[in-house]
Amino acid sequence: xxxxxxxxxxxxxxxxxxxxxxxxxxxxxxxxxxxxxxRLVAQAFYIGVAAMGxxxxxxxxxxxxxxxxxxxxxxxxxxxxxxxxxYTYFGITFGHTSFVATLLPxxxxxxxxxxxxxxxxxxxxxxxxxxVTLGLAVIFPDLATRFVQGTGGTSLVAxxxxxxxxxxxxxxxxxxxxxxxxxxxxxxxIVGVVGVWLIARSRFGRSLIAVRDHEAAASSVGIDxxxxxxxxxxLSAMYAGIAGSLSVLVVFNASADKVETFQNSxxxxxxxxxxxxxxxxxxxxxxxxxxxxxxxxxxAFPSKPVVSPATFGVALIVLMYVLPDGVVGGARxxxxxxxxxxxxxxxxxxxxxxxxxxxxx
Amino acid sequence: MSLLxxxxxxxxxxxxxxxxxLDFFVDAGEVVVILGANGAGKTTxxxxxxxALDAKGHVxxxxxxxxxxxPEQVAAxxxxxxxxxxxxxxxxxxxxxxxxxAYTRRDRDxxxxxxxxxGVFPRLSERRRQLxxxxxxxxxxxxxxxRALMARPKLVLLDEPSLGLAPIITQELFRTLSSxxxxxxxxxxxxxxxxxxxxxxxxxxxxxxxxxxxVSGSADELSRNDDVRKxxxxx
Amino acid sequence: MALFFTQLLTGVQNGAVYASLAIALVLIFRxxxxxxxxxxxxxxxxxxxxxxxxxxxxxxxxxxxLTMAVSFVGGALIExxxxxxxxxxxxxxxxxxxxxxFLAINSLAxxxxxxxxxxxxxxxxxKVWHPGGVIIYSDTLVLVGVLVVECLLLYLLLxxxxxxxxxxxxxxxxxxxxxxxxPVGRILMLGWGLAAAVGALxxxxxxxxxxxxxxxxxxxxxxxxxxxxxIGGFDSVFGAVVGGMIVGVADALTIQYVHRLQxxxxxxxxxxxxxxxxxxxxxxxxxxxVERV
Numbered sequence: 001x002x003x004x005x006x007x008x009x010x011x012x013x014x015x016x017x018x019x020x021x022x023x024x025x026x027x028x029x030x031x032x033x034x035x036x037x038x039r040l041v042a043q044a045f046y047i048g049v050a051a052m053g054x055x056x057x058x059x060x061x062x063x064x065x066x067x068x069x070x071x072x073x074x075x076x077x078x079x080x081x082x083x084x085x086x087y088t089y090f091g092i093t094f095g096h097t098s099f100v101a102t103l104l105p106x107x108x109x110x111x112x113x114x115x116x117x118x119x120x121x122x123x124x125x126x127x128x129x130x131x132v133t134l135g136l137a138v139i140f141p142d143l144a145t146r147f148v149q150g151t152g153g154t155s156l157v158a159x160x161x162x163x164x165x166x167x168x169x170x171x172x173x174x175x176x177x178x179x180x181x182x183x184x185x186x187x188x189x190i191v192g193v194v195g196v197w198l199i200a201r202s203r204f205g206r207s208l209i210a211v212r213d214h215e216a217a218a219s220s221v222g223i224d225x226x227x228x229x230x231x232x233x234x235l236s237a238m239y240a241g242i243a244g245s246l247s248v249l250v251v252f253n254a255s256a257d258k259v260e261t262f263q264n265s266x267x268x269x270x271x272x273x274x275x276x277x278x279x280x281x282x283x284x285x286x287x288x289x290x291x292x293x294x295x296x297x298x299x300a301f302p303s304k305p306v307v308s309p310a311t312f313g314v315a316l317i318v319l320m321y322v323l324p325d326g327v328v329g330g331a332r333x334x335x336x337x338x339x340x341x342x343x344x345x346x347x348x349x350x351x352x353x354x355x356x357x358x359x360x361x
Numbered sequence: 362m363s364l365l366x367x368x369x370x371x372x373x374x375x376x377x378x379x380x381x382x383l384d385f386f387v388d389a390g391e392v393v394v395i396l397g398a399n400g401a402g403k404t405t406x407x408x409x410x411x412x413a414l415d416a417k418g419h420v421x422x423x424x425x426x427x428x429x430x431x432p433e434q435v436a437a438x439x440x441x442x443x444x445x446x447x448x449x450x451x452x453x454x455x456x457x458x459x460x461x462x463a464y465t466r467r468d469r470d471x472x473x474x475x476x477x478x479x480g481v482f483p484r485l486s487e488r489r490r491q492l493x494x495x496x497x498x499x500x501x502x503x504x505x506x507x508r509a510l511m512a513r514p515k516l517v518l519l520d521e522p523s524l525g526l527a528p529i530i531t532q533e534l535f536r537t538l539s540s541x542x543x544x545x546x547x548x549x550x551x552x553x554x555x556x557x558x559x560x561x562x563x564x565x566x567x568x569x570x571x572x573x574x575x576v577s578g579s580a581d582e583l584s585r586n587d588d589v590r591k592x593x594x595x596x
Numbered sequence: 597m598a599l600f601f602t603q604l605l606t607g608v609q610n611g612a613v614y615a616s617l618a619i620a621l622v623l624i625f626r627x628x629x630x631x632x633x634x635x636x637x638x639x640x641x642x643x644x645x646x647x648x649x650x651x652x653x654x655x656x657x658x659x660x661x662l663t664m665a666v667s668f669v670g671g672a673l674i675e676x677x678x679x680x681x682x683x684x685x686x687x688x689x690x691x692x693x694x695x696x697x698f699l700a701i702n703s704l705a706x707x708x709x710x711x712x713x714x715x716x717x718x719x720x721x722x723k724v725w726h727p728g729g730v731i732i733y734s735d736t737l738v739l740v741g742v743l744v745v746e747c748l749l750l751y752l753l754l755x756x757x758x759x760x761x762x763x764x765x766x767x768x769x770x771x772x773x774x775x776x777x778x779p780v781g782r783i784l785m786l787g788w789g790l791a792a793a794v795g796a797l798x799x800x801x802x803x804x805x806x807x808x809x810x811x812x813x814x815x816x817x818x819x820x821x822x823x824x825x826x827i828g829g830f831d832s833v834f835g836a837v838v839g840g841m842i843v844g845v846a847d848a849l850t851i852q853y854v855h856r857l858q859x860x861x862x863x864x865x866x867x868x869x870x871x872x873x874x875x876x877x878x879x880x881x882x883x884x885x886v887e888r889v
Contacts, residue, residue, distance in 0.1 A: 449772070
């Protein structure tokens with residue numbers, strides 16, 4: 001088989017695999033499984049979306065953030081508040097909207113907040129940036145408690161079953177609440193993947209990488225450092241915000257307790273690294289990994305709930321030993337290794353292995 | 362028996378082979394030079410000797426097998442390696458760098474030696490409390506050499522000492538190296554791209570090309586060798 | 597006025613706690629170059645150990661010494677067994693490993709010692725003085741005293757011993773140090789062991805003055821200690837102390853005097869980090885690395 005034939009075959013196989021996955025996840029899955037499982041996968045999808053956003057900032061642009069739980073929270077609150085309350089400003093009344101109608105406002109709000117954070121972040125690098133973003137995750141719950149009037153005086157904004165139910169125009173085959181939530185998560189995850197794919201291939205994507213690898217060189221070829229870095233923050237915040245919106249459909253509320261925002265931030269980072277930084281589908285795979293490892297460690301020791309975080313922690317550590325470049329990276333290495341072994345096996349067994357060409361020393 | 366005997370040294374980085382069976386030796390009191398262009402394998406050779414990377418073959422130093430030993434053990438055996446780019450510890454002062462050079466020693470003459478090296482390198486003496494990172498390239502190179510010598514090694518490996526330094530500085534540097542060898546009998550294995558400087562202080566030399574030794578002989582012979590002259594001496 | 601000084605002293609006392617954990621963070625940063633998310637939980641485990649020792653019947657001061665020794669060994673082992681395999685991976689990977697450690701150690705502490713509240717005793721007498729209306733606790737004096745002694749000992753170790761010089765050499769340039777014969781692996785273990793022992797001391801100092809030892813005791817302290825280390829510059833022990841004091845005092849005074857920030861006083865340490873970093877990107881006492889392009 002020639003090289004181009006191989007490539008065509010590879011492309012055909014990939015397209016077929018993607019098509020099968022789309023049909024399975026989009027059409028078949030939601031009707032086959034019970035509500036709990038469906039919600040679990042929906043959660044995997046929206047964590048994947050948040051991780052995709054973090055990928056734009058941390059994977060492609062090298063700015064480490066452990067505060068994206070805050071943007072997630074802003075998105076969740078925007079959606080929850082718009083759906084459950086009515087507001088009147090400058091004589092205009094709005095509120096009690098449908099879920100879909102909250103998506104655009106949520107995207108805009110979190111984009112703007114992300115940009116606002118991105119500006120001061122310009123002055124802070126590496127480790128210190130990570131700490132400042134940690135600050136975001138830690139302060140957000142306090143801000144929510146201070147400024148949000150939720151149920152019973154807490155910062156929890158709960159939604160009624162009617163509010164989270166599927167709208168009338170949605171196909172009746174998927175109209176159960178969990179199916180509706182799942183479909184939205186799936187659909188937006190696909191949109192998210194396409195978005196990241198387009199970014200990665202674009203000039204903007206290349207600037208992201210250039211700025212990550214060598215700022216001085218990047219600016220010397222005319223890349224606007226500030227614009228690139230702030231835009232990366234804004235886009236990643238937007239993704240996290242949409243993920244937060246989606247979470248409202250799955251857990252029926254928006255909340256921000258102290259531990260949760262920090263945990264979410266860590267979860268997104270873990271999903272990103274497990275899946276594979278600077279890869280298009282890695283973060284999505286990471287979302288699944290995080291959700292399912294969590295489930296398995298909880299199910300493994302039903303009588304001793306204290307032990308499950310330990311198993312999760314150990315699982316994380318082991319994963320980093322085995323797959324330091326994530327699932328996608330590991331898959332690529334496996335692929336390359338199998339290609340090499342197949343190729344050398346196909347060569348005559350009597351021929352000696354040729355030495356590789358020396359590189360500069 | 363030579364101070365350093367290397368037979369069939371083979372190695373590289375992971376799947377990439379760089380050295381293909383090198384044979385060379387250094388006698389006590391000699392300055393031996395390994396010439397070669399970029400990518401020939403000069404740095405890799407030294408790193409294989411000091412234990413910083415995996416290699417196969419035989420390396421006997423002072424009668425003992427050292428191939429495969431950890432860098433700490435090779436250093437303790439009496440081999441000092443001045444890496445490419447000098448490798449001074451920029452966060453420590455000049456004096457602290459020198460003192461760290463004597464890490465493997467257990468005797469009481471460390472302070473005396475430090476003063477001695479200040480005598481040989483007066484500029485270091487002026488800057489003894491200065492952070493190493495704030496000095497010029499030439500001064501850092503002198504510090505790196507003095508630091509390596511603090512260990513009272515039997516053999517010093519020098520990786521491209523002239524790299525990145527102005528011509529006047531490199532002249533002074535090589536004069537110092539030469540006098541250290543002549544007056545104190547310190548054996549040196551110098552890896553260099555700058556052939557004329559290196560051959561000027563060497564007793565013998567080898568030429569390394571893509572991982573193999575292609576020419577060997579006395580410094581005189583190499584300077585007169587037509588191929589060497591054309592490729593490395595520019596005439 | 598008396599209230600101001602009382603609050604100031606509270607801030608200083610808290611600051612001493614943040615400073616001591618921050619010192620541990622700085623030691624790890626100098627050794628391995630990363631943010632150790634597990635530092636608080638390692639200190640938590642050590643403090644549980646301390647409680648167990650006192651529960652068995654050891655005198656408190658002896659229990660503290662034992663705990664520090666065990667923690668030193670534990671920290672060194674963690675470096676050798678858990679961190680060493682990923683030493684050369686990207687910093688993100690190493691951070692995820694410390695996150696895994698965070699979860700595992702917290703969980704193991706609860707597994708071995710139970711999740712209930714434990715009381716950890718002090719080794720000094722609890723006294724209160726009221727000169728001129730200002731309230732002074734013996735806790736404050738002891739904590740600050742311990743911090744000062746700790747810093748002095750660390751200074752002597754790092755600046756005046758051969759081992760300390762080797763540690764600073766490895767922190768600066770591990771490859772060069774290796775070529776000089778310094779056993780880099782063992783120095784890394786030393787760094788982590790020292791950090792663990794310092795963290796154990798931090799826990800021993802912090803917990804007796806709080807509500808009691810519970811699994812979440814160290815988490816807020818960790819956040820403040822991160823802030824302290826960042827303000828001081830991550831590679832400076834002295835910076836960690838100054839940072840700790842700034843965070844402790846600013847927090848205490850804000851709680852007392854700035855009522856508009858009621859409930860969101862956490863803004864203070866992070867606002868401070870941002871402020872400091874805007875003017876000095878490497879922290880107050882950190883070394884700025886100038887890189888030639």
